[in-house]
Amino acid sequence: xxxDWLGVVIGIVPFVGVLxxxxxxxxxxxxxxxxxxIRKGPSKVSYMGILQPFSDAGKLLCKEFIMPTRANMGPFxxxxxxxxxxxxxxxxLYPYKSAEVFYVFGVILFMVITSVSVYGVMMSxxxxxxxxxxxxxxxxxxxxxxxEIPMGFIFFxxxxxxxxxxxxxxxxxxxxxxxxxxxxxxxxxxxxxxxxAETNRAPFDxxxxxxxxxxxxxxxxxxxxxxxxxxAEYSSILLSSVMSAAMFFGGNEALIGFFMMVFAVFFVIVxxxxxxxxxxxxxxxxxxxxxxxxxxxxxCVVTMISV
Amino acid sequence: xxxVMSVVxxxxxxxxxxxxxxxxxxxxxxxxxxxxxxxxxxxxIGSARSPFSIRFFLVAVLFVVFDVEVVLLMPFAYMFLxxxxxxxxxxxxxxxxxLFVGLYHEYREGSLEWVG
Numbered sequence: 001x002x003x004d005w006l007g008v009v010i011g012i013v014p015f016v017g018v019l020x021x022x023x024x025x026x027x028x029x030x031x032x033x034x035x036x037x038i039r040k041g042p043s044k045v046s047y048m049g050i051l052q053p054f055s056d057a058g059k060l061l062c063k064e065f066i067m068p069t070r071a072n073m074g075p076f077x078x079x080x081x082x083x084x085x086x087x088x089x090x091x092x093l094y095p096y097k098s099a100e101v102f103y104v105f106g107v108i109l110f111m112v113i114t115s116v117s118v119y120g121v122m123m124s125x126x127x128x129x130x131x132x133x134x135x136x137x138x139x140x141x142x143x144x145x146x147x148e149i150p151m152g153f154i155f156f157x158x159x160x161x162x163x164x165x166x167x168x169x170x171x172x173x174x175x176x177x178x179x180x181x182x183x184x185x186x187x188x189x190x191x192x193x194x195x196x197a198e199t200n201r202a203p204f205d206x207x208x209x210x211x212x213x214x215x216x217x218x219x220x221x222x223x224x225x226x227x228x229x230x231x232a233e234y235s236s237i238l239l240s241s242v243m244s245a246a247m248f249f250g251g252n253e254a255l256i257g258f259f260m261m262v263f264a265v266f267f268v269i270v271x272x273x274x275x276x277x278x279x280x281x282x283x284x285x286x287x288x289x290x291x292x293x294x295x296x297x298x299x300c301v302v303t304m305i306s307v
Numbered sequence: 308x309x310x311v312m313s314v315v316x317x318x319x320x321x322x323x324x325x326x327x328x329x330x331x332x333x334x335x336x337x338x339x340x341x342x343x344x345x346x347x348x349x350x351x352i353g354s355a356r357s358p359f360s361i362r363f364f365l366v367a368v369l370f371v372v373f374d375v376e377v378v379l380l381m382p383f384a385y386m387f388l389x390x391x392x393x394x395x396x397x398x399x400x401x402x403x404x405x406l407f408v409g410l411y412h413e414y415r416e417g418s419l420e421w422v423g
Contacts, residue, residue: 004308011312015320061324065332069342070355077325084321092313101309108381115374129355130344142363145370152377159384219345224328228321280421283366287410287419291373295407298380299400305387306396 018091022234023053029268036272063223075127080228083120087236095167095246097253106167107155118144121217128220136216140207146286147197153294154191157301158247171250181248188248190290195240202271206279
């Protein structure tokens with residue numbers, strides 16, 4: 001049987017790229033946070049701290065991985081691997097221009113992947129057999145699944161306007177004519193809120209509300225397990241910024257790349273500048289505000305595309 | 308082929324990371340205090356698998372309902388690719404209206420309020 005080496009390369013290279021990107025994104029985040037707090041940030045490792053992510057990864061992999069005696073060993077070790085697998089699989093949906101990989105129902109695959117990513121959180125929180133991690137996991141799960149519903153409506157609207165479920169087509173639809181950002185600016189705002197909540201980022205990071213939950217579902221993780229979870233989290237952040245760029249500022253590769261970077265930096269700046277909300281406010285924001293807004297907007301979009 | 312490769316590669320990478328840190332990590336003697344679950348320096352009190360708040364369960368139930376509705380909405384979007392009929396528009400708007408009424412009912416029942 002002949003091995004399709006081109007296919008092998010195409011299947012592997014993007015994920016290596018993603019892992020590198022995640023490393024450098026953590027460096028970018030630390031640098032930007034440092035600039036905002038008027039300090040230097042990592043600057044010692046090689047030139048201006050460029051190799052910092054690699055030394056961090058090496059250090060975390062070599063650190064002790066403590067296993068709580070009462071933890072369930074199998075799920076406890078496998079949960080980070082599951083999280084990383086799921087969040088990397090999302091990158092299959094990257095809107096490549098030269099389509100060797102494309103998914104006709106990419107939007108639905110994205111929804112599936114965001115839903116499945118909850119299981120990793122659940123596994124890690126439950127398996128560590130600690131009160132804090134269980135509470136953190138339950139909170140993170142409730143938050144993620146709540147914000148999946150407005151997200152589903154957002155996808156519904158975007159698909160209605162563009163007329164396809166494929167991310168490539170959604171972005172090429174915007175070529176030449178207009179960004180979806182212009183007619184769908186309300187949806188973009190809701191989408192950004194959803195993405196911040198889905199990835200458990202800054203104003204909505206109740207998973208790691210330090211004062212109440214110590215560190216959420218990953219309290220018991222140390223060393224390598226924590227590193228793997230961290231990579232999973234940051235790769236999903238990068239993926240969501242790619243998706244935002246493709247859905248609302250699509251057109252060509254360069255534009256998607258540029259706006260992806262804008263969104264990635266935006267995530268960091270939001271983290272640096274906004275205080276944490278309260279959990280009940282987050283939930284009521286989702287169920288009473290965002291869901292209502294999205295229902296209204298869906299009706300508007302349905303009527304708009306039909307006239 | 309590409310997709311199979313990607314999925315296999317992703318699985319291998321995450322298992323490799325896991326194997327790597329289990330292999331490379333520093334091994335010290337196990338300490339009773341170190342291996343007990345974190346509870347602010349106290350001895351862990353009671354079981355960690357305690358029953359949790361019913362609110363979260365309620366959110367999960369609501370999620371199931373609304374997510375099924377999102378799933379049922381998606382075919383409407385697919386339908387509009389093949390021509391826009393008045394019937395399609397009316398039925399999708401009606402579906403959204405029913406969803407809205409359902410949401411309003413939940414709101415009035417008070418199941419969307421976190422504290423209360």
